[in-house]
């Protein structure tokens with residue numbers, strides 16, 4: 001099978017360093033995506049504190065943390081060489097999982113918006129991550145299109161470093177989100193534009209943890225599920241201990257990749 005396999009080329013790495021993200025459509029095959037999709041209903045039925053709901057009367061599920069611990073399929077995904085090896089190349093270090101979370105973004109307006117933010121803001125201010133040497137991987141579990149609230153990014157915005165937050169928004173219990181103010185977003189978007197990440201299930205985007213990103217609510221009838229595997233450099237292990245393991249994993253053991261066929265073998 002010819003794939004992007006397990007190694008990025010220099011152009012890929014340059015693109016990531018310049019743009020703050022690298023999008024690889026269909027990095028996982030439809031069969032591999034299907035293996036992951038099978039565990040979505042069970043994840044959505046979980047009752048633990050790792051399940052975060054939308055605020056207000058809506059109560060749809062906004063995030064489910066810790067899937068790489070609770071499900072064999074996602075454990076294998078977290079160690080998949082097509083994710084793990086590129087991430088190592090991008091952070092230039094061995095990595096561990098800082099956290100994983102699934103955002104199901106359900107249709108018919110139930111899946112809420114994400115205001116513009118950088119994930120490093122929370123990880124630095126709350127989890128004690130010292131440097132922005134972490135990479136988020138967004139693994140599409142559904143097709144992401146123009147109409148089902150795709151993830152949007154401001155290319156190159158990671159070069160501006162950690163942007164002062166306006167407020168910590170407690171829009172979902174247990175999940176701090178440091179919004180970016182309007183003036184800053186306007187300037188960044190005018191300078192760099194905004195890109196929507198779209199592709200079939202199995203596509204993967206590697207995102208710099210300081211990249212400004214967000215999404216609108218999903219008014220389409222189609223769910224837009226993305227699994228985020230968020231890796232941190234081992235040399236950059238978090239010092240904070242306030243948050244539970246599924247927000248701020250304390251096991252910094254360098255991850256070892258499985259075989260390429262690990263999801264379907």
Ligand SMILES: O=C(O)CCC(=O)C(=O)O
Nearest residue numbers: 103114119151214215226
């Ligand atoms: O999946 C989305 O639409 C946005 C999620 C997000 O920004 C995040 O989890 O930090």
